[in-house]
Amino acid sequence: MTVDLDKYAKPGKGYYIALGLEGSANKLGVGVIKHNLGQLSTTNRAEVLSNIRDTYITPPGEGFLPRDTARHHRNWVVRVIKKALIEAKIKGTDIDCICFTQGPGMGAPLQSVVVAARTLAQLWDLPLVGVNHCVGHIEMGREITGADNPVVLYVSGGNTQVIAYSKQRYRIFGETLDIAIGNCLDRFARTLKIPNEPAPGYNIEQMAKKGKHLVNLPYTVKGMDLSMSGILAHVEGLAKDMFGKQNKKLVDVESGEPITAEDLCFSLQEILFSMLVEITERAIAHVNSNQVLIVGGVGSNERLQEMMKLMIQDRKNGQIYATDERFCIDNGIMIAHAGLLGYRTGQTNELWNTICTQRFRTDEVFVKWRDD
C-alpha cells in the first residue's frame, strides 16, 4: 500500500508548486519545486524550477555569529525570493504552499526568515508548512538520487547523524556525542586562518589533497556514535605548536620530511572520515541495509564520497548515493520539496504554530508520506 498523496489536490490542477525558504545557518536559500499529481517515481520526478542561494561569508579566522547572520538574511531574503520566482517563471497564483525551515538551527537566522514567510503567506493568502531541516536534506537526497530506503549519513556544520527509516520516522542510529563534523573542520580552518570563501571545509579539502604524511590523531568511535572534540583539541594543539610562538618543527617519523599544514588537514580528514564511514557501516550492518545516501554540506567532500564508495563496494549489492553541492549544501529547494510532501499529506501550520525552534530532532517528525 502507498500513501495517497493527492487527497488535498486542488480540483482541476494537475500539479503542485511549493516555495521553500531556508536560513538555519549561514546560507540563505529559496527554491521552487513542482510535483505532478501521483506518486513520485522515476517517471514522475519532482521538478526543480529554481534554487537560489546567498551565503553569508565571514573574514578568515572568524565564524558566523547568529546576529550578523540574521542581519544578512534579512537584507537579502526578499530579493532572493523575488529572484527565485523570476527564475521559476511562476506567479503567486501558481503556488500551493510556502515552506520554511522550522529548525533545527540558529535561532536568530531562522526567525529572520520565517518573518518573510509569514508576511508573504498572508499577503498572498497561502498556507505555511514548517519543515525539519534534516528531513529536508533526507527527502531531497532520496528524490535526486532515487535511493528508496538508504541509511543516511547527514554531515554538516551543525549535524552529524546516521539515520535510517523505520515505521514512519527517520531514526537516529548514530550521532556525534559532542561537536558536529562541519563545525570541527570549520574551527580547524579558523585555527589555520584559512579563508571562509567559498567555504572553510572546501578549502581544507583542497589543502588535504596536497598532504601526504599521516599525523597520529586519536580515533574515537563509541558504538554507532562518535566523539570529535578530543581530536580537534589534539590537532589544534599541533597547529599551535607549529605556527604559534614556539614555531616547533614536526617531522614525519618515516621519511624525516617536515609536517606541513596540508599534512594536518589531510590527517584530520582521514581520521574523521574513517570514523564516519565506520559508523555508517555499523548502521548498515545493524539494519541489514545495503544503500548509503550522503547528505549535508560535508557530503560534497570528494574524499568522503570516495571512502564511502570503497566501503560499500565490499558489501553485497552495495550502493552509494550522493548529491552535488546544489543539494548537499543547505538550500531552499529541499525545504520546498519536503514541505510539499507534508502539504500533500495534509500538513499546514497556522500562524501561531510557525515559531522556529533551535532544537528539532530528526526523529520528532512523523513521516506521513511514507508507509513502507
Add this chain to the structure above:
Amino acid sequence: MTDRLVGQVSGYLPNIPLEVVSQGAEALVFKTKVHPYIEKPYLQNNSEYIIKFRPSKPYRHPKIDASITKNRTIGEVKFMAKLSKLGIKAPSVISADYKNGIIWMECLGSELPNGEVSSLKNWLWYLERNESEERCLADDVKLACNKVGELIGKLHMNDMIHGDLTSSNILLQNGEPMLIDFGLSSYSGLPEDKAVDLYVLERAILSTHSVFSDKYNQWLLEGYEAGHKSSEFGKKGNKKLVETIRKLEDVRLRGRKRSMLG
C-alpha cells in the same frame, strides 16, 4: 559479502572449510567444524567454532587500518580472556592471529525459527514481525532484558566497558544472554565512560526496537541496578550505580542540548 574478502581470509586460513555466518560492520563471521589445535576440546559446543575476521578496510589510510585491525583484535581477545576469568558470559577464545585480524572462538547461541542467529535484536524483531504485542512484552522478554542489564552491570562493576552495546551484540542461549563483539572495548572506572556505554545501548534500543523501546530500556536498567546490588559487590555496588545513573542523565541532556546547534 564480496569474493575479495572471502579470498582474503581463505589465504590466511588455508584448508579450513568455512561457512559464512554474517558480515558485520567491521568483521566477517564464519563457522567451521575444525578446531585449530585440539581434537577433543572442552567447550559447551564441541562440534562447531566461530572464526571472526577483520578484513583490511580499503577506505582507511593503510596506517590507520593496520593499527585499528591489530589493536581491536588484541583488545577483543584480552577482553574475552578477562571475561572468562570473571565468569561473565561470553564466548571463549580459542586462538588468534593479531596481524591478520583473526580470532577463533567458541560457537554459542542458537537458531531462531526463521533460521537467524539468536541475537537479542533478531529475537525481538522476530517477535515483532510474527507475534502479538502481548508476546513482544511477555515475561520471558522482560526476564531476558533484566538479565542483559544485570550482565552489563556486572561488566561495569569490574570497570570494563563494552564500547558497542547494541541488541546485535547480545546473544541469547536458552534465555541466557551473553556478550559478543569487543572490538571497541576498554577499561575504565569512570562513571562517564559507563554512562556513555549505557547511553549508546539506550539509543540503539530506541532506534532498533522503537515500538517497545520504553519498556525494553526500563527493563534493561532494572537489570542493571540489580546487577550492582548483587551481594558480591557489597555497598560499593550501590554507590557506583548512583554515580553512573547520575552521569547518564548528564549524557542524555548533552544529547538534547547538542541539537540546538542545528
Add this chain to the structure above:
Amino acid sequence: MAGVSSQQSVEELPYKLTLKVPFETARQALIASQTLSPDPILKGNELDVTYDAEDTTLLLKFSGISDRVIRVAISNVIDNLKTIVECIDEFDGKKDVLFEEE
C-alpha cells in the same frame, strides 16, 4: 515569574513606550501585527510587548524593567518590520504578476 499573570507583571514593569507605525491599508497593518505576534518574548519577566492593528496603524506597546530592555526590544521589532515592509512593497497585490528581471 512563574504563576504571575502577564497582566500583573506588566503593571510591575515601570518603563513604557508605544510605537505607532502607519501602513497604507488596514490589511497591511493587520498582517504586520500577525507576523510579529507568534514569536515568544525572551525574558518575559523583564519585558512585555503587545501587537495590535488599529485601522491602518500598527500599535506596538512595550513595557520593561529598564529603558535598556525596551531599546533592545524595539531594535528587534524594527529589524523584523523592515522585512515585513519590504515584503509588502514587493509583493502586496501582485499575486498574479509574473516577475521579471529588472
